[in-house]
Amino acid sequence: MTDEQTALFTIFGATGDLAQRKLYPSLFRLFRKGFLNDSFAVIGTARRDWSNDVYRNAVSESIQSFQPTSTELAEFISHFYYQAHDVNNSEDYSLLQTLADTLDNKYNLKSNRIFYLAMAPHFFGTITQQLKEQGITTKDGFNRLIIEKPFGSDYQTALSLNNEINAAFEEDQIFRIDHYLGKEMIQNISAIRFGNPLFTSIWNNTYIDNVQVTLAEELGVEDRGGYYDTSGALKDMIQNHTLQVVSLLAMEPPKTFTERDIRSAKIAALNDIKLYSAEEVAENFVRGQYDANPNTGQLAYRQEPNVAPESQTETYVAGKLTIENQRWQGVPFFIRSGKRLSKKETIIHIVFKSDLNPFATKEAAGLLPNNILTIYIQPTEGFSLTLNGKEIGDNFKIEPLKLAFEHSSEALDNSPEAYEKLLLDCLKGDGTNFTHWDEVAQSWRIVDVIRQTWDKQTPDFPNYISGSNGPKCADDLLAKDHAIWI
Structure with missing residues (x-):
């Protein structure tokens, strides 16, 4: 009932x-x-x-x-x-x-x-x-x-907009939609983290090597060229969806699973993300813009309707976030989002630290393959855990094995759609899965320093082919930390 x-x-x-x-x-x-x-x-x-x-x-x-x-x-x-x-x-x-x-x-x-x-x-x-x-x-x-969204185009415009709205509505009356927060597997992040002592006990820099968040799209800008050319991937995807996911992954365990305590934990996590200098932006963030693909007939971004012919707007962003607290000291959070990539995929990888392989021969000594917890958000919904086991055969050789769970199509068909969940939450007065002003404000502070740095430079665009995995500079970014995109 x-x-x-x-x-x-x-x-x-x-x-x-x-x-x-x-x-x-x-x-x-x-x-x-x-x-x-x-x-x-x-x-x-x-x-x-x-x-x-x-x-x-x-x-x-x-x-x-x-x-x-x-x-x-x-x-x-x-x-x-x-x-x-x-x-x-x-x-x-x-x-x-x-x-x-x-x-x-x-x-x-x-x-x-x-x-x-x-x-x-x-x-x-x-x-x-x-x-x-x-x-x-x-x-x-x-x-x-x-x-x-978009709630402002930078911190100052967002602040002005918030002040206007606050003249008529209190903060607890305002429900800022980020439809990613209504997705089943986004809401499952906390269940996986805090519902399993196995992960709760190792969710820190002692055991985690790096965290990767990917929001990839196959489509280009479609009929949104006019809007997108004034926004770009940084504002369209990183400032809101991506940083919201990062806050859920990085936050401290809330005192209680109530709206107030969950929000406080998310805000604290966002506040602990380092605000980069211009030099640090250059070291830790890269961008790209898609080019035409003659094999598929896909247009270059600059050829899309309502896009400036010499546009310097990025359609791809990859970056490394540094979280300055005891739990995450030294753990890079790698994020990326782009259009016209090889496949549509929203996915999270928690990459655990490896150790010397005690079963390897002296000649083939090396590290064990990393254990990886993967959370699939779309189009697949579920999660997997990559462990190490013995390869079948005479030799004692280690190989990665994947334990996986995927929601059935029947379950997904009957599950609430993101907007349905969020409308019901609003009806009930539950703001847990909406964004608080303090989250919006800090997200803009993080993004503004990147945008301001990039606006002073002329990028070498286009730099990746439509239908590819993105620009090479994104791979080079992780190589600095001896990591690769999973």
């Missing part, structure tokens, strides 16, 4: 791609599972002059892959209402307030309101100010604000 959640959702940007692909399907799955029932309603707002019927047809089309019954579909979309809206027009907020109050009474929503800003961040300040000034936020129920 599920606990029904009660709230009015107001979605700014309701006609956009995010709402169609993620939000409406996620709301439907929550409805189908009983988390949303009679006591919920959705107001969609955007500039388009739609009617309720047009809006409901759009919502209906977005969930057809779930094959809803006619009764189920009719009941679900009956909770959706549309209000044409100009975010800069105060009068439109008065209309929105009237509709919100009407729906609150109709569905007995207890003045609980969730505002989802699925639009450009430069509107966030205006919208939140108007929500407060026009009395659309309530005093009797809860008020929660969900916002998407």
Whole structure:
């Protein structure tokens, strides 16, 4: 039996791609599972002059892959209402307030309101100010604000944006979405770390040689060239997703598994990441940009639509993070992310230290192969542990053996999608899997010094072929620490 959640959702940007692909399907799955029932309603707002019927047809089309019954579909979309809206027009907020109050009474929503800003961040300040000034936020129920990345373009713009939002919403009312935190295996990191004394006891620099985090994509920039050319891989993937993963891997064991203590542990881990000087950036971070592949017909980044012909924007980043605390002193955290690589893969490798091979002959003496704990996040979801065992045969020869677990396709089909999990967390008021301002701020501080260093240099682009494993400089980076990408 599920606990029904009660709230009015107001979605700014309701006609956009995010709402169609993620939000409406996620709301439907929550409805189908009983988390949303009679006591919920959705107001969609955007500039388009739609009617309720047009809006409901759009919502209906977005969930057809779930094959809803006619009764189920009719009941679900009956909770959706549309209000044409100009975010800069105060009068439109008065209309929105009237509709919100009407729906609150109709569905007995207890003045609980969730505002989802699925639009450009430069509107966030205006919208939140108007929500407060026009009395659309309530005093009797809860008020929660969900916002998407990018949250600023550097620390200063993020700080200004946060100050604007904080004028209307308290920090515990703000839910900053990083959809990676809704992924099953990202949430499994803590279960693997702290649910197994085997790993808990050796999760430190005495036993771990290095940590590797890879977020690789096969696709190029597709239709996002205009946005991506002002962002690049550093801001698009490292500042948010990658550093969030690193914080979960590096944090100290939280005192309790509550939102407050987990956040505190993550923030402390991010604060312990060394902020590099310009010279240290050059030593520890590299970048790349993909070139055309004549064998596949894939374009160079500079040939993509809405990309500057001489663009210096990176489509690949690899780097070494140094965490300055007792647990991780001397352990490099290698991170990389890029587009147009050989395969789509989000994966974590914990590489344990090796030792002299006691079974090797004098002539073939050397280190044992490393034990490696691998956490597969996508497209495969699961984990593996590479151990050493005896090779079959007469000689006592050691070879790596892999113990592996992979979630079944049936389990994955029935598991909640990331946005579904995060929407439910917001309904319950659980901010554990959202990013706190202190996390955002420190992530920007880490990234800003890299960006500022690179902006003073002219890169030798393009430097890797589409469909390859990335630029050679990424391999050279690890070679400095006598390591290789797993």
